[in-house]
Amino acid sequence: MMNSAHEGLEEQHCHSHSGDEPRKSHHSEKLKQNLSSRLNRIEGQIRGVKAMIEKDTYCDDVLTQIAAAQSALGSVAKLLLEGHLKSCVVERIQAGEEEVIQELLVTVNKLMK
Template sequence: MTQPPHDPHAGHGTMVPRTKEEIENIVKRLKRIEGQVRGVQKMVEDNRYCIDILVQISAIQAALRQVGMQLLERHANHCVAKAIREGSGEESLRELMNVIKQFSK
């Protein structure tokens, strides 16, 4: 007996799928960050000056925060707004607040 395909949105009835353009933009930013991380790894391997490495790590953290904030904003404007319109806003807002707390640690 075959299993049904995995639905990544199962249990997230308020999820509003990202557009192809949104996905491409996020992936492009993450690939840029991935390149920065590889650059830092090479800096460590090359025994570069600590401050130079720390500056690059700070830039990576800022870039990740920007991607996270972009996703949080989109989630609030699309998924949470949809949940509120459909009457399940309390649960969606609680979920959003929990992820904001986790994100801001």
């Protein structure tokens, strides 16, 4: 089990791309394991919600489980956003790629919907 949800973030690095190569982020193994574990739990929550609907579970109970899954997914997004800001965004600004700010604003707007 992880001691901290943020453990391993400092080891994340982004690599610039050239040509048609997609931009990649290289997360530490600890962070990847943390995120993977969280996503596995979320996947289980979603399967549980589906089963609740199939069993005609009371709507309020289903909605509560949906809210829990949304919150868990939001936590994953926050971890990724934190790492992105501390590494990728900083590196790209230092490299003179100020367009990363507009890219970040678009992403944050998507997350806040």
